[in-house]
Amino acid sequence: MTVWRATWLILVVFLVVALLPLSSSVAQPRSTLNLVSMSDRFSGALTRLAPEFERETGIKVNVTIQSYGELYSRAIADFVGRTGGADLYTVDIVWTGEWGENGYLVDLTPMIQRDRAAIAYDDIFPAVWKLGGWQGKQYAFPLAAYAGVLAYNKKVLTDMGIKPPRSVPEFATAIQKLTGDGRYGIVMNGARGAPCAQDWMYHMLIHGGSILDKDGMPALNTPANVRALTFFADMFKYAPPGATSYAWGDRELAFRSGVAMMQIAWSTGVRAHRDPAMSRVATISDITTLPQAAGAPTRYPLGGWSIGINRDSPNKPAAWEFIKWITSQRVRREFVRLGGEPIRRSEVSDPTLLAEFPWFAMVGKSFENADGDFRPRIRQYPRIQDILGLEVNLVITGQKSPKAALDAAQAAAMPLFGR
């Protein structure tokens, strides 16, 4: 064989080897489910319970844990490329509209209706069905629901004779009184982008504001929203100086280290507040429902995660079996104990769970009046959040007034709705 023929042979071998991986991308049914989960407390529970599911059913579940941004990018690439890279995805509440509208996920509604009794449908808080629900269809099953709560340093508040605030004026007074002697009355996320946008939205809700109007169009510069942003910026003066650069981890650290006396946060963080290994306020912190502005309807923030089946999964029946299993009353108690958050009434009233997680009673109370749409679950939400993330940050860093910032946000949001 001449050398030049040999070199062409090498080239052919190279091409065959290079193209081999393409053949494996053709979706084939598998006895293994691939689940991609958000890196959150519940992901540990998924990982630890997956072998139990395999023992019971013979179906292996590979759990891949990814950060928020990576999970979103990976899922979109998988959905658009129709590669069927994962059978199951955990779904943030704010992705529901986009993923449902685009048909990325299997509509679970018929299966839920069929197995309604087996899944104890009515045991799940009605508001919690917003996790994965979109326009009358259920594209993902609720997995871990979070209540937006006011976490506070109970000892310091008690020592200073301050009651947990129930109204916005009480909230402002408490924040101001608690600030001093190296303490800060409150800590909030101030970093540009999702951190400050989401933290402001808590305040928007308690002031009776909203992102969209009744017709589903942006209503960012309403008087209620301007009041909420003014309040947010005013209260920022009582937060640690570096809070304008804080994201969730920094905010939690400020509270758990005992530097900040209050924060509005998701209930999933309470375990860390109570963990002596992670918190200096483990025995002296507590939570309560959010204070409300006078005249504003009682609505508490609802967030969290659901679990849905990729439309291109070759293992849809097995994936539904896993969803039913992991969300069943039988398994949920262990799931919650291992890091999951409650979705069912039976979980927040279970004496065993309440003994371990006494704050679940408060979380259940919040779920009864929960608003899962305070961050609208629409396709345009990521853009709106980014717009608000910039404008709110400009206000708290003293570069814009609340009214000017929300006017700019409104102008930037309208084109997203074709206006």
Added chain:
Amino acid sequence: MAGKNKVGEYTGAPADRSAAAAARPVAKWLKRLGLLPWAAPALLFMLCFAFYPLGYSLYISFFNYSLTDPTQAQTFTGLANYLKAFADPAFRVAALNSVLFVILAVGAQTVLGLAIAVLLNRDRPGTPLVRTFLLAPLTLTPIVVALVWRALYNADYGVVSYYLKALGVNIGRGPIGEPSTALVALVIVDVWQWTPLVALMLLAGLRSQSADLFEAAQIDGASGWQQFWCVALPLLRPILIVALLIRTMDVFKLFDSVYIVTGGGPGYATEVMNHYIFKTGLTFFDMGYAAAMSNLLLVLIGLFTAVYFRAIGQLGVTQ
């Protein structure tokens, strides 16, 4: 026949068969392509991972193309995405910030790198150890560096903020919390990590310079400063320009530290082109617009590169 022999040497074809094959045009053509298979893997790689994405990026930049659009429609919009970029205040600020970042970071890295290279060019006790330590920042991944500096800059518990406050400096919301200082804070991160690279490149250049030239200059009565300014620096200029070129291209592509440390804030203070493009393309999946902005970034880097190459060419003429 010499040419045939040459091909025969490369392909290893026996002389008799080579002569027979040469009679056939196809075989002749194949023989001339004898080297192609060896280059083919690299060419294929370039085609798949460089030229195709580049061409596709140019193609989709003329379309309104959003990955998350339920209709998946790709509407041809001509130059609309490019015009949108020029009219987009966020992109304009990002472009300005990128240019400012390049000037500050590359300028500082050049001056400091040159100073370090000159200092290390003299054989003193401990110099080899210092050279080794100089490599440390280069061995760290930019993400790790960004996370460490984010903690250092924290206004409430960061070491940098602590010492600034101890020195009586009013840091306000902290180095990365104030719009006036955030960009400079990120420049410092970049300078910390990449100055050693410039220093090592320039040190290699200094080491390659002939001692005879300096001895001659010394005999002519040149002072140490004159030897540096009139002999060492002009000889170093080609390497200096290569270092500038590498760093400029790299800084234009800055992403990690902005993403981790400031997220582009406060406000627009640290928004740079690459971060804005990432957000548009991989957070909002507006692929057409992101592609157009990427191409504009490519043009901007190309302009800087052309300026540097022109400078190198002129040096070649003058020297």
